[in-house]
Amino acid sequence: MGVIRRVLVTTLALAVLSITGLGYWQARGVLGGITVSHALGLDFPRSGGGGTNILLIGLDSRKDQQGNDLPASILDKLHAGDSSSGGYNTNTLILVHIGDDNRVVAFSIPRDDYVAVTGITGYDQIKIKEAYGLTKAQTEDELESQGVNDPAELEARGREAGREATLRAVRELTGQPIDYFAEVNLAGFYDLTESLGGVEVCLNHDVYDEYSGADFPAGRQILDGAQALAFVRQRHGLENGDLDRTHRQQAFLLSVSHQLRETGVLGNLDELRNLIEVVQKDLVLSQGWGEAQFRRMAALADGNVEFRTLPVVRYAYIDGQDVNIVDPAAIRAEIAAAIGGPSAATTPMPTAAPDPQIPVIVVNASDTYGLASSTADMLSREGYQIGEIRDREDGEPPGTVVGYGTGAQQDADAITAALGIDSPAESDAQVPAGRVRVVLGDDFELPSATTDPATAPGSAVDPDSDSINAELPIPDAGSPIEGGGIPCVN
Numbered sequence: 001m002g003v004i005r006r007v008l009v010t011t012l013a014l015a016v017l018s019i020t021g022l023g024y025w026q027a028r029g030v031l032g033g034i035t036v037s038h039a040l041g042l043d044f045p046r047s048g049g050g051g052t053n054i055l056l057i058g059l060d061s062r063k064d065q066q067g068n069d070l071p072a073s074i075l076d077k078l079h080a081g082d083s084s085s086g087g088y089n090t091n092t093l094i095l096v097h098i099g100d101d102n103r104v105v106a107f108s109i110p111r112d113d114y115v116a117v118t119g120i121t122g123y124d125q126i127k128i129k130e131a132y133g134l135t136k137a138q139t140e141d142e143l144e145s146q147g148v149n150d151p152a153e154l155e156a157r158g159r160e161a162g163r164e165a166t167l168r169a170v171r172e173l174t175g176q177p178i179d180y181f182a183e184v185n186l187a188g189f190y191d192l193t194e195s196l197g198g199v200e201v202c203l204n205h206d207v208y209d210e211y212s213g214a215d216f217p218a219g220r221q222i223l224d225g226a227q228a229l230a231f232v233r234q235r236h237g238l239e240n241g242d243l244d245r246t247h248r249q250q251a252f253l254l255s256v257s258h259q260l261r262e263t264g265v266l267g268n269l270d271e272l273r274n275l276i277e278v279v280q281k282d283l284v285l286s287q288g289w290g291e292a293q294f295r296r297m298a299a300l301a302d303g304n305v306e307f308r309t310l311p312v313v314r315y316a317y318i319d320g321q322d323v324n325i326v327d328p329a330a331i332r333a334e335i336a337a338a339i340g341g342p343s344a345a346t347t348p349m350p351t352a353a354p355d356p357q358i359p360v361i362v363v364n365a366s367d368t369y370g371l372a373s374s375t376a377d378m379l380s381r382e383g384y385q386i387g388e389i390r391d392r393e394d395g396e397p398p399g400t401v402v403g404y405g406t407g408a409q410q411d412a413d414a415i416t417a418a419l420g421i422d423s424p425a426e427s428d429a430q431v432p433a434g435r436v437r438v439v440l441g442d443d444f445e446l447p448s449a450t451t452d453p454a455t456a457p458g459s460a461v462d463p464d465s466d467s468i469n470a471e472l473p474i475p476d477a478g479s480p481i482e483g484g485g486i487p488c489v490n
Contacts (some may be wrong), residue, residue, distance in 0.1 A: 033280040037183070039163035040286040045177035050100030051339065053176055057166060057183040058092025059132065088133035088159075090166055092249065095174060097339045104305040104483075105338050107174070108246045110312060114323040115173050119165070125417050127323060128169050135165035163284075174310075175332035183284040194225040201231060201255055202488035209234045220486060228252070240476050243309060244490045250307040250481050251489045257305075258485055305483040308338060312475035316382045318418045319447055324475065325414070358411045359387030361437040365398050371440050375419065378446065379438075382418060384411075387435065395430070399441035403428030412436045420447050 047053050093109040111129040120126065120134050139161035140154045148154060167178055202220045209215075212233035213226075223231055232252055238244035310331050312324040360379055364372035376386045392398070402425040404412035412425035415436055421444070431437045481487050 033277075035284045037160060037163055037181075037284050037286050039160045040167060040178065040181060040288075041164075044167070045171070047177050047179050052098045052179050054096045054098070055167065055170055055178050055181040056092070056094040056096060057090050057132075057163075057181060059183055059185045060089045060091040088136050088162060089129040090132045091129055093128065093166075093170060095170065095176060095178075095335075097176075097335075099339065102304065106250075106305060106307045107335060107338075108250060108307065108309045109170065109173070110242060110246060110310065110324050112242065112322060112324045113173065113310070113312070113326045114316070114318065115169055115326070115328075117165075117169060127321065128173065131165040131169040132162035136162035173326070173328055173331060174335055175328075176335060180289060181286045182289075185282050196256070196259065198222040198224050199228055199252065199256055199259060200486055201228075201252060202486050204488050204490050207234065207237065207490075209236045211236050220488075238490055240478070240490070243312070243475060243477060246309050247478055247481065247489045250309075251487045254305070254307070254481065254483045255486050257483060306338075307481040307483075308334070309477040310334065311477045314383060315475060316418065318382075319420055358385065358408055359435055360384050360411075360415065361388045361390075361431070361435060362386065363390060363392050363396060363437060363439045365392035365396065365400075365439050366442045366444065368442070371444070371446070374446055375438065375440060379415065379418070384415070392439065397439045397441075399439070400444040401426060401439050401441075403431045403437045403439070405431040405435045406433040408434055408436050419444075 089111070091111045093111070095107045095109065097105045097107070099105075109128060111127065113128045114125055115128050117123055117126050117131060120131075121138060123134065126134065136158040140158040143154055143157060148157075163181070163183065167181065170176075171178055200220060200222045203216055203218050206218050207214050207216050209230075212235075213230040214234040216223075216227075216231070232245070232248050234248070235241045235245040240247075311326070311334065313327050313330075314325045316323050316325050360376075362372045362376045362379070372389050372391070376389050380386055397403075400421055401423060402412050402416045402419075402421060404425055404427060408431075409425065409427070415438060416423075416425045419438070425436075428437065481489075
């Protein structure tokens, strides 16, 4: 997959802060060049009690708003591959809550959170970042089947559908209404960072990563545009991988906000207008943005802000992909506690994450020798406890099915998804309470990407080790990061 741009939200936040500093009415002429989206329908739930929720979306697309390829000169500067890379993944999702006292709590949603979805053909669960692109592609296919063939119309309507799907996914995961949103792609980041004359950051340790190009000493230092890209791209060599990269993104945004305050840029109309003009073509705002909304977003620059990374229960490898297993109930509770209000859950969600310690019985009902053992190996690598591996016995199903005893449905559902089994898990009185039984028939094929754990991206399995039970690292969302200065991160 192409290069991930976690700093996209910084570009977005800078644009919003710039508009605020310029003055809404003075900026109206510049705002005329910004795309307005109607994806956030009037019937969507809204916040009450004086608070406001704004979703910031960083879209990892190498195309402009019309679907045209970005200039090669821009892609070369970004080291972002060609225009076919990246797709339409929302690699940055930050839910910003602005309280009635203008205190800001921002929640970063890890891009690989594995969430339930509806309305996307062939998928029951996806990484949350994929909601936009999968829905866009499906919508365009449906429109073409209806006779729509204008590329501009397909692009515009596909993107709107992608935005709607993203808003739904975030709302269902967090239990929070969304009042406004803003979206930005990666094109303006390099120039915007350069226009600021570099950005000061702070590292706890020396870092080197050949993949991102990050090569920085510990301590405070000023990064130019290319260095900033390497700083926010790095995940290899970091203890918490993608979660540490999320902390980099948060720290970078806070550092930029601090710099804008300290240098007086927000009071310089010419500089502010230049900043807006850099990114206006790459910015999308939901309908309804006005002076009040921009002024509320200005709280990001005041330093009264706290960044949190939503928790991940454990890592897993499902259908050839590294995913984050999450507990929506715990996420909703954390958000509600942080903003000082009740969760606004719109649909019931599971009350607990799958428990990998629940024993799994793996049964071979096929003619393929070793199928149960191979499947058990895969489940073991994902953290599940294998209770028994055996051949089918009389009275057991002859075909592929996942059955569960009392109290084990959530784990059965997770295992069903992990193995790519189409039929849903079933309650089975023959399966003991707290157990899951996986019966593998002749129609079952172990996902090919899981048969060689040493080659799996992000796998914790040592290719030189005989162990099949190597544990994946424990996710660490870290402590909240507060604004007001230059935070130091890993």
